[in-house]
Amino acid sequence: MKHFKLFAVLSVLVLAIGIIGCKKPLAPLNDGTYTGSGAGRNGDITVSVTVSGGVITDAQLVSESETPEIAAAAEASLLSQFLQKGSTKDLDAVTGATITSNAFIEALSKALSKIDQ
Secondary structure, eight states: OHHHHHHHHHHHHHHHHHHHHTSOOOOOOOOEEEEEEEEOSSSEEEEEEEEETTEEEEEEEEEOOSOHHHHHHHHHHHHHHHHHHSSSTTOOOOTTOHHHHHHHHHHHHHHHHTSOO
16 A cells, blocks of 8 residues: 555656646747837826847836826836746736736736737
8 A cells, every 4th residue: 555655646746747848938039129008097008128138138117197106116016026027927016006007017918919929
């Protein structure tokens, strides 16, 4: 019985490693600067995303018309998170700036959608 449990655990481990190993690697991104916009509370928020060497290297606010303090907090937090993660998946919205945060995330997503992979 002890050997059966060990065999079962090893079998699951080998299967898991096999599945993980079969995952197709992501192709490098096309270099360039891509823009996207999202609807904020007071108008559109536009961002640019720069790809260099096949990876995201920068993200900047291009324009916005939000309340200055709210926009600044959302910009600092979300652009930093985006550059660390390299995607918009699981970005944390800024408390008290939900609409502005969602607009930043929408703008970043739209910029990313323009990058041919």
